[in-house]
Amino acid sequence: MRSMIHFAAAALAVLALLSVLPAVADDAVDPVADASAFQSYFTRKFPHVKLEDFVNGPYSMNEDMRRQWQEIEQFPPYEFALEAGKEMFAKPFRNGKTYADCFPNQGIGIRQNYPIFDEKQGKVVTLELALNQCRLANGEAPLSYVKDEMAALTAYMAYTSRGKPFDIKIPGDPRALAAYQDGKRYFYTRRGQLNFSCASCHVQTAGERIRAEVLAPALGILNAMPIYRSEWSGMGTISRRFITCNSQTRGVPLDAQDDEYRDLEYYLSYLGNGLPISGPGARP
Amino acid sequence: MRTMPLSDGRLSAQSKPERGARKTMRILALALASLLLIAGGAALAAGSEAGFRAAYAAAEAANQEAGRLRDQWTTTVTALAEARKSADSGDFDHATALAKQAEALAKASIFQAESEKEAWKNSEIH
Amino acid sequence: MASTIRVRAASSGETTEVQALIQHPMDSGYVKDAQGAIIPPHFIQQLTFEHDDKTVFVANWGPAVAKDPYVKFSFKGGKKGDDLKISWVDNKGDTDTTTAKIQ
Numbered sequence: 001m002r003s004m005i006h007f008a009a010a011a012l013a014v015l016a017l018l019s020v021l022p023a024v025a026d027d028a029v030d031p032v033a034d035a036s037a038f039q040s041y042f043t044r045k046f047p048h049v050k051l052e053d054f055v056n057g058p059y060s061m062n063e064d065m066r067r068q069w070q071e072i073e074q075f076p077p078y079e080f081a082l083e084a085g086k087e088m089f090a091k092p093f094r095n096g097k098t099y100a101d102c103f104p105n106q107g108i109g110i111r112q113n114y115p116i117f118d119e120k121q122g123k124v125v126t127l128e129l130a131l132n133q134c135r136l137a138n139g140e141a142p143l144s145y146v147k148d149e150m151a152a153l154t155a156y157m158a159y160t161s162r163g164k165p166f167d168i169k170i171p172g173d174p175r176a177l178a179a180y181q182d183g184k185r186y187f188y189t190r191r192g193q194l195n196f197s198c199a200s201c202h203v204q205t206a207g208e209r210i211r212a213e214v215l216a217p218a219l220g221i222l223n224a225m226p227i228y229r230s231e232w233s234g235m236g237t238i239s240r241r242f243i244t245c246n247s248q249t250r251g252v253p254l255d256a257q258d259d260e261y262r263d264l265e266y267y268l269s270y271l272g273n274g275l276p277i278s279g280p281g282a283r284p
Numbered sequence: 285m286r287t288m289p290l291s292d293g294r295l296s297a298q299s300k301p302e303r304g305a306r307k308t309m310r311i312l313a314l315a316l317a318s319l320l321l322i323a324g325g326a327a328l329a330a331g332s333e334a335g336f337r338a339a340y341a342a343a344e345a346a347n348q349e350a351g352r353l354r355d356q357w358t359t360t361v362t363a364l365a366e367a368r369k370s371a372d373s374g375d376f377d378h379a380t381a382l383a384k385q386a387e388a389l390a391k392a393s394i395f396q397a398e399s400e401k402e403a404w405k406n407s408e409i410h
Numbered sequence: 411m412a413s414t415i416r417v418r419a420a421s422s423g424e425t426t427e428v429q430a431l432i433q434h435p436m437d438s439g440y441v442k443d444a445q446g447a448i449i450p451p452h453f454i455q456q457l458t459f460e461h462d463d464k465t466v467f468v469a470n471w472g473p474a475v476a477k478d479p480y481v482k483f484s485f486k487g488g489k490k491g492d493d494l495k496i497s498w499v500d501n502k503g504d505t506d507t508t509t510a511k512i513q
Contacts, residue, residue: 034409041409075431075480079416188404190396193357193389199407233477252356260354 029181031170031270038271042219046207055223055278057216061207065214069282078155078228078280081235085156088149093138099153102134111154111161112277115168115266117176124179124262127154128239145256146243151226151235158226158279166223166277168270183267186260187218192251198264213284220272222265224281231284238265332376339383340367346390353397360389419494419512426488426512428459428467430481430496438473453501457481460495461488461512488512 042054049060059066076082089107092098100106114127125133131153132142143150170176190197201210202218209215226237236244239256242264246253254260343364350356363386370379414433419426432454439451451473459467466485488494490512497507 037409071482072480075416075418075429077431077478077480079431080433080478184408185404188407189400190404191355191400193359193393195396197404197407203407203409247358250358252351252358252361254354 029177031177031180034184035271035273038219041203042206042217046217051274052276054217055220055272055275057221057224057281057283058214061217062214065284072282076228076280077230077282078226078235081152081155081226081228082159082280085152085154085159088153089156093135093140095138097138099131099134102130102137107157108160109164111157111279112164112167113169115262115269117169117171117173117179117266119171119173119176122175123259124176124266126238126257126262126265127157128237129257129262145237146240147232147234147236150239151237154226154237155235155280158277161277162279163276165274166269166272168266168273170270179263180267180270182260183263183265186264187267192246192249194249196249198245218268218271220275222268223272223275224278224283226279227281227283229283235280332380333371336367336371336376336380336383339380339387340364340371343367343383343387343390346387346394350390350393350397353394355393355397355400357389357393360386360393363389413508414506415496415498415508417494417496417508417510419488419510421488421490421492421512424486425484426461426494427484428482428494430459432457432479432481432498434478434498434500436473436475436477436479440473451501454479454498455501457498458496459483459485460497461485461492 039051043049043051046054046061053060056066056069059069089099100108104110111127114130115124117123118125128145128150131150132145135142143153170180187198190200198218201215202221205215206217207215222238225241226235227241228235232240239261242261243253243256343360347356347360347364350360363382367379367382367386370376370382415430416432417428417430419428421427434454435452436454437449437452439448439453441449443449453473453475454469454471457467457469457471458465466487467481467483469481471479492512493509494512495507495509497505499505
């Protein structure tokens with residue numbers, strides 16, 4: 001009898017224990033936990049870097065580069081694109097409408113909300129995509145995603161949001177969570193003959209050198225976009241950077257604004273939540 | 285057998301009709317040999333072009349599969365282009381070698397894409 | 411059309427520090443376009459800064475200077491409110507000039 005009671009007590013204890021264990025599914029996605037872990041990884045790896053300084057990429061990693069950058073910022077190379085972008089943004093389409101009609105708050109001070117998960121379209125909409133969708137809706141031809149006008153427009157919109165923290169939302173829609181997870185998968189997946197993932201450079205080797213460049217940390221890496229890159233002698237958008245990163249690992253790039261790229265931007269931007277928009281930026 | 289003096293002083297031990305027959309034989313033999321060589325050469329060339337076509341098709345198919353997996357390599361594309369260029373200039377042996385290299389690269393990219401389907405999780409920050 | 415020259419000049423004590431950013435393609439003549447044709451050379455050959463009718467800085471440039479060049483230098487003299495005249499001429503004979511006030 002006593003052994004039976006012991007047995008029952010043991011069984012009950014096991015059952016009780018099982019019920020308090022969190023029901024962890026193998027594929028449970030927790031962006032909040034991800035963002036927290038991501039931030040901790042970098043703040044622990046670089047304890048002397050202030051959280052908001054991560055958005056300055058290589059300049060937060062290297063003092064000499066920072067000094068050169070601060071000098072450059074007195075007369076920033078993106079100034080011409082910024083002025084051009086402001087003019088372009090104000091210029092009406094042939095039908096009389098403007099970009100302001102396509103965006104909340106006339107398109108001013110809203111960059112930090114992009115990308116958004118558009119539940120009607122069922123996909124991630126980046127700022128670049130939104131701009132071209134605006135053009136198409138108003139009878140204008142779409143712009144190239146990688147530079148020139150698209151860079152100038154996004155430079156201006158970023159500038160109106162300077163200082164505002166990234167505020168990316170993941171709505172309860174399971175497709176939004178799936179897009180976020182797809183972006184995460186892309187970020188960590190090795191590709192190209194050189195077998196690098198985004199993480200290979202921007203997580204594992206952040207702050208160290210690749211040839212003559214200092215690698216930017218992935219935390220806040222999109223906050224400064226679009227950028228004037230000395231290497232390009234000109235402006236480039238997020239699309240341009242994703243494409244060139246792919247070819248640099250000897251992987252054939254996808255098309256600008258393909259699903260994976262938009263999802264990647266969604267994921268990285270979300271992880272930058274709370275960090276200030278610093279765009280447009282200047283990089284080596 | 286009648287002997288006949290030749291212009292250089294030697295004595296031919298062959299009769300005229302026999303010499304003629306041997307000459308014809310020689311010509312026939314030469315003709316046959318060259319015919320065989322040409323035919324053989326053509327067969328070889330045709331074989332190597334067919335070989336190239338097969339190798340290139342295999343490489344292209346593998347690269348397309350890599351494309352479906354969203355992981356084509358730039359070096360695969362280059363190798364395919366160089367194979368095509370080599371074939372166009374008639375050097376099928378070299379073209380076949382390049383096509384085989386392209387196939388190897390494409391297969392490696394497929395292997396990478398397949399294994400990364402799970403392997404990426406090992407790098408994730410938790 | 412807007413000026414191609416952005417300039418900032420600040421005087422402190424006996425020296426004036428000048429920074430200028432000039433919008434110019436600065437094509438060296440060695441670069442090919444996507445079709446393989448050489449992009450013809452188009453670069454600033456001379457950049458001049460004048461204060462008080464005197465040339466305080468002159469740059470003789472060639473194809474080695476990159477697009478949208480930036481220049482920074484200091485000169486003795488100059489005070490707040492003075493005019494600083496900047497002008498450039500390129501290999502095609504195009505020019506631009508602007509006058510800025512020293513701060």
